[in-house]
Amino acid sequence: MPVLVMKFGGTSVATLDRIKRAAKRVGVEVAKGYDVIVIVSAMSGETNKLVGFVGETSPMYDAREYDAVVSSGENVTAGLMALTLQEMDVPARSWQGWQVPVKTTDAHSNARIEEIPTDNITAKFGEGMRVAVVAGFQGVSDEGRITTLGRGGSDTTAVAFAAAFDAERCDIYTDVDGVYTTDPRVTDKARKLDKIAFEEMLELASLGAKVLQTRSVELAMRYKVRLRVLSSFEEQSDEAGTLVCAEEEIMESNVVAGVAFSREEAKMTLISVADRPGIAASIFGPLAEAGVNVDMIVQNISEEGRTDMTFSCPIDQVARAQKAMADAKEAGDINFHDLVADQEVAKVSIVGIGMRSHAGIAAKMFQTLRDEGVNIKVIATSEIKVSVLIDRKYMELAVQSLHDAFGLEKAA
Numbered sequence: 296m297p298v299l300v301m302k303f304g305g306t307s308v309a310t311l312d313r314i315k316r317a318a319k320r321v322g323v324e325v326a327k328g329y330d331v332i333v334i335v336s337a338m339s340g341e342t343n344k345l346v347g348f349v350g351e352t353s354p355m356y357d358a359r360e361y362d363a364v365v366s367s368g369e370n371v372t373a374g375l376m377a378l379t380l381q382e383m384d385v386p387a388r389s390w391q392g393w394q395v396p397v398k399t400t401d402a403h404s405n406a407r408i409e410e411i412p413t414d415n416i417t418a419k420f421g422e423g424m425r426v427a428v429v430a431g432f433q434g435v436s437d438e439g440r441i442t443t444l445g446r447g448g449s450d451t452t453a454v455a456f457a458a459a460f461d462a463e464r465c466d467i468y469t470d471v472d473g474v475y476t477t478d479p480r481v482t483d484k485a486r487k488l489d490k491i492a493f494e495e496m497l498e499l500a501s502l503g504a505k506v507l508q509t510r511s512v513e514l515a516m517r518y519k520v521r522l523r524v525l526s527s528f529e530e531q532s533d534e535a536g537t538l539v540c541a542e543e544e545i546m547e548s549n550v551v552a553g554v555a556f557s558r559e560e561a562k563m564t565l566i567s568v569a570d571r572p573g574i575a576a577s578i579f580g581p582l583a584e585a586g587v588n589v590d591m592i593v594q595n596i597s598e599e600g601r602t603d604m605t606f607s608c609p610i611d612q613v614a615r616a617q618k619a620m621a622d623a624k625e626a627g628d629i630n631f632h633d634l635v636a637d638q639e640v641a642k643v644s645i646v647g648i649g650m651r652s653h654a655g656i657a658a659k660m661f662q663t664l665r666d667e668g669v670n671i672k673v674i675a676t677s678e679i680k681v682s683v684l685i686d687r688k689y690m691e692l693a694v695q696s697l698h699d700a701f702g703l704e705k706a707a
């Protein structure tokens with residue numbers, strides 16, 4: 296029988312009533328003849344609570360135990376979903392990551408899926424089970440320890456299962472009815488897209504649009520999974536939601552497809568470093584080794600052989616970056632006067648594959664921000680995106696004005 300993957304996020308399984316509603320959706324697909332793999336998140340708020348417990352117990356926690364704790368929210372919803380389906384006379388069974396097993400790297404709290412053997416679940420389907428309910432977000436390392444896939448990781452579990460089982464589609468049920476031109480919480484002018492290209496979704500996700508975890512889009516693109524985002528709160532047809540697909544499948548689209556933003560950025564400036572060959576390597580080498588994900592970089596013009604070097608990184612990596620730089624200074628590898636961290640910044644980005652063939656998009660973005668009196672601190676561009684770092688207090692204003700300036704309210 297054809298396999299369908301259906302993933303329900305935290306708000307979609309937040310109460311027993313919502314689990315029941317989700318289970319009914321699953322029942323509809325089972326009745327159509329699909330064998331269904333349901334991926335569940337923890338009830339909304341649950342993972343945050345568990346992360347909080349870990350931090351309170353042990354500020355410099357052991358990542359293996361972090362995973363043991365934070366993965367547990369999904370175990371509860373997987374069991375409850377299987378029970379709910381059984382109550383509806385749908386043959387269902389729950390699976391934790393290690394039972395499948397979802398084999399991952401041992402990069403605790405941010406592991407990558409390496410392999411999902413299909414034999415266990417396929418055998419059960421063969422015996423009459425119609426729904427495998429799998430706890431999202433978790434897997435097991437070679438050493439047999441529980442791992443987690445990074446926040447939002449259930450999306451990635453879902454796409455990985457769709458690829459492994461060659462599913463007809465991977466449906467991501469969430470609290471919005473699709474992918475919008477920007478987060479609908481920031482402007483009510485945000486418009487739902489019927490389709491979005493993998494490349495665009497990948498950029499939007501990696502630049503902060505939390506509707507899909509970045510890695511899930513990467514996997515969908517690589518394995519050609521038909522990925523759909525839709526609401527678990529509304530009655531759904533086969534055409535509902537947003538299809539994330541190859542760009543060839545999209546006839547018309549705006550030059551700019553969407554605006555993304557991230558509040559979780561920090562701007563770090565090394566004041567007065569020697570401007571000599573190899574200086575970038577001796578700064579960014581140790582940062583990389585310390586696991587700091589540097590994003591944007593600017594080097595100022597130098598004066599008397601010294602310059603300032605600015606970079607951005609996730610706000611929760613500031614302490615790590617400071618330590619790496621202090622250690623490198625102590626070891627005599629670099630010399631600088633000061634390291635200034637600005638934690639009141641946000642990154643706002645415009646994304647669209649149309650930018651490849653249209654000039655002047657970045658200029659228009661800068662003019663729009665100028666007209667609003669928003670100062671740009673750092674700029675980064677690629678073929679299909681332009682990102683700026685600005686004061687966080689102007690983030691909403693910037694998103695709204697860019698959404699207006701590029702006419703995203705209306706379809707192409």
Ligand code: ADP
Nearest residue numbers: 304305306469470473474475477478504505506
């Ligand atoms: P789930 O718990 O179902 O995984 P998430 O909270 O992770 O849900 O993702 C859904 C949220 O993503 C939406 O409520 C919305 O606020 C946010 N979001 C950010 N950018 C976008 C976008 N471009 N389109 C739709 N939703 C977005």
Ligand code: ASP
Nearest residue numbers: 336342432446447448449
């Ligand atoms: N429960 C996990 C989180 O909140 C995984 C997920 O929901 O995708 O990050």
Ligand code: MG
Nearest residue numbers: 304447505506
């Ligand atoms: Mg999510």
